[in-house]
Amino acid sequence: MLSTTAVLVETRPSLQPINPTVIAALHLLETSGARDLDVRLVARTVGTSVSHLHRLFKEALGTSPLRYAREHLMRQAKDALGNTALPCREIARRLGYDDPLYFSAVFKRVTGMSPREFRQGLAAARAPV
Numbered sequence: 001m002l003s004t005t006a007v008l009v010e011t012r013p014s015l016q017p018i019n020p021t022v023i024a025a026l027h028l029l030e031t032s033g034a035r036d037l038d039v040r041l042v043a044r045t046v047g048t049s050v051s052h053l054h055r056l057f058k059e060a061l062g063t064s065p066l067r068y069a070r071e072h073l074m075r076q077a078k079d080a081l082g083n084t085a086l087p088c089r090e091i092a093r094r095l096g097y098d099d100p101l102y103f104s105a106v107f108k109r110v111t112g113m114s115p116r117e118f119r120q121g122l123a124a125a126r127a128p129v
Contacts (some may be wrong), residue, residue, distance in 0.1 A: 021046050022060045025053060029069040033096020034103075039065045074110045077103075081119045088115045 024046045029037070042065060043053040057065050073095050080091045092103035108114050113121070 016060075018060050019056050021048055021053070022056050025057070025065060026068070029065060030072055032069070033094075034073055034106075035096035035098060037066070037069050037096070039069075070106065071110060074107060077107055077115065078111070078118065081115055082122045091115070 025042050028042045028045060032038075032042075039053065040050055043050045046053070048056070054064055057063060057068065061068060063071075076095060077091055080086055080094070081088075084091075086094075088104065089100040092100040095103065097103035097106075104115055107118070111118060
């Protein structure tokens with residue numbers, strides 16, 4: 001299975017190549033959990049400032065590094081909710097959230113529904129008619 005970065009690079013509509021600094025930052029953001037999410041550390045690791053990294057992300061992806069990382073975590077959460085029977089608190093823990101209620105609040109803010117509602121909606125959609 002391709003990483004999100006590989007899919008993003010392949011399906012991006014722009015003809016401009018993605019800056020290597022952005023690609024390196026994407027890898028770091030995708031491999032860190034919520035607990036380890038620190039854009040300052042990512043910027044320092046890839047050899048740039050936070051403001052420059054933010055500008056590069058906006059130009060290349062139309063979003064900020066923090067928003068990208070949060071949405072990546074929520075894509076992982078959706079996958080786990082849809083493909084496992086793990087309780088929400090365990091999914092939250094695996095994604096690096098110490099507080100399952102905070103995880104649920106972030107999930108709802110990003111997706112518009114709670115993890116439970118998301119899982120129930122998937123179950124209803126998969127149920128035979």
